[in-house]
Amino acid sequence: MAEFNGVPNGEGRRYAVVASRFNNNITSALADGAMDALVRHGCASEDIDVVWVPGAWELPFAARRLAATERYNALVVVGAVIRGGTPHFDYICTETSRGLSLASSDYDIPIGFGLLTCDTMEQAEERAGGEHGNKGWDAAIAALEMSDLFERLDGADEG
């Protein structure tokens, strides 16, 4: 039996944080949380690129372009969609999530998912450095762990 676990270690690895500007008060806190997590886990700041897009809808398209460069060990995506009075929210949440999942599987790259989908601005604030932590940080930790895991699994293939 072999067991594999990744650890959140960014040393010598490259990451991109893809962030949407819509609800910027929230997404800038998520992006800061993500970058803080990457640097505190050994990633050099010059090995982190930050890419801004207008809104959550655009996140998967930027993620695909970045993944296609093969420059990064993983991506961290952050955004905030907040429910309004129309079905707009549901379309954006569903398609953005699906698009990010497809980008990850099509390009075989881990993507930390830091997209908030909230009913209220208050819920978003609680998850962007408030009482429920910072989901940008959490997404970066997942990306760090998964990039480490992928390398371990690649090593196992070679062994």
Ligand code: INI
């Ligand atoms: N984009 C978001 O990131 N969050 C939202 O809450 C949001 N709302 O509510 O409309 C939103 N809309 C913009 C959308 O993501 C696109 O940027 C826009 O439609 C242009 O393509």
